[in-house]
Amino acid sequence: MLKETLDILVEPITKNSLFLSESNISNNQIIEGVLKDKSGKEYKIHDGLADFIPKKEYLTKDSPLLETWCKLQESGKKLYDTFPHLNLSVKGRKDVKIFKEFSLFHGKVLDVGCGPFIPAYLEDNKEVEFAIGIDPLVTSYNYNKTEHVDLLKAIGEFMPFADKSFDIVSFATSFDHVIDPITVLSETKRILNNDGQAIFWIEGMKYSPQEQQAVQRDHTSRKINLEPKLKRIIRKTIKITKKQICLNKYLGLDEQAKIIDSMEIPEGAIDKFHLRHVNYNEFDEICKMVGFRLIEKKELPEFRSTFVRYNIS
Numbered sequence: 001m002l003k004e005t006l007d008i009l010v011e012p013i014t015k016n017s018l019f020l021s022e023s024n025i026s027n028n029q030i031i032e033g034v035l036k037d038k039s040g041k042e043y044k045i046h047d048g049l050a051d052f053i054p055k056k057e058y059l060t061k062d063s064p065l066l067e068t069w070c071k072l073q074e075s076g077k078k079l080y081d082t083f084p085h086l087n088l089s090v091k092g093r094k095d096v097k098i099f100k101e102f103s104l105f106h107g108k109v110l111d112v113g114c115g116p117f118i119p120a121y122l123e124d125n126k127e128v129e130f131a132i133g134i135d136p137l138v139t140s141y142n143y144n145k146t147e148h149v150d151l152l153k154a155i156g157e158f159m160p161f162a163d164k165s166f167d168i169v170s171f172a173t174s175f176d177h178v179i180d181p182i183t184v185l186s187e188t189k190r191i192l193n194n195d196g197q198a199i200f201w202i203e204g205m206k207y208s209p210q211e212q213q214a215v216q217r218d219h220t221s222r223k224i225n226l227e228p229k230l231k232r233i234i235r236k237t238i239k240i241t242k243k244q245i246c247l248n249k250y251l252g253l254d255e256q257a258k259i260i261d262s263m264e265i266p267e268g269a270i271d272k273f274h275l276r277h278v279n280y281n282e283f284d285e286i287c288k289m290v291g292f293r294l295i296e297k298k299e300l301p302e303f304r305s306t307f308v309r310y311n312i313s
Contacts, residue, residue, distance in 0.1 A: 050152050082256070116137045156178050173203050201306075280308070
């Protein structure tokens with residue numbers, strides 16, 4: 001954990017101040033330590049990673065929903081570990097690049113549900129002073145010394161940050177995974193500056209019949225045009241190239257599908273990885289209810305996604 005992260009940390013449940021003890025600090029990074037509040041609650045930092053996920057009794061009053069969420073997290077981790085290029089925001093993905101361009105990250109940034117490592121859209125942002133990614137699946141600390149980006153193990157319902165700590169809070173395809181949408185949005189509003197922005201990448205955008213046909217034609221065309229190129233690459237060279245990365249991604253879909261087919265949908269979940277799916281209209285109503293105002297919307301039919309930007313109304 002980076003030392004500057006300490007300036008905005010609070011106990012995730014009570015929001016009390018935290019104090020660092022038993023620490024080992026090297027090159028501006030806290031390698032080991034214990035964070036305590038005045039009531040005695042402790043959160044440990046081990047091998048550079050701070051764990052701010054509260055005990056289960058604090059996470060939700062609906063224990064069956066919590067168990068469902070835990071099972072979904074385990075399913076997601078299997079795909080993240082085996083097929084990161086298909087499921088995480090890695091460099092080279094066109095939709096990730098578009099999201100980064102849309103977000104205009106600047107100042108102090110928090111990304112909620114970043115995945116197990118630093119996502120590509122948080123890297124190489126010249127206007128960003130400091131960024132933090134939080135996710136329950138962060139298992140190791142992989143701080144990039146060329147970037148001011150920190151990683152914490154935490155969840156959106158209990159954000160361990162002081163009021164008005166960030167200029168931007170982003171959610172890239174992660175909002176469908178939260179346990180309590182209202183609480184997460186309320187926490188987002190709490191930690192944003194008065195002129196801050198909340199940015200969301202929402203998947204599962206509804207199509208008109210004409211849009212759906214157009215996307216399907218484009219997908220089929222890409223597949224037909226891609227296959228001969230990939231076969232030529234296999235014959236000519238074993239050197240890793242951009243085209244071979246495409247090959248691995250394309251073939252990986254089949255292998256991933258076998259794993260997904262073997263999974264079961266946990267009771268209470270809408271599918272094998274999500275508690276719910278929120279379309280844009282439903283999501284916008286929730287945001288308005290919490291106190292956000294829409295300032296920009298970008299639809300991407302090709303990726304069945306919508307990017308939206310809100311500020312505090």
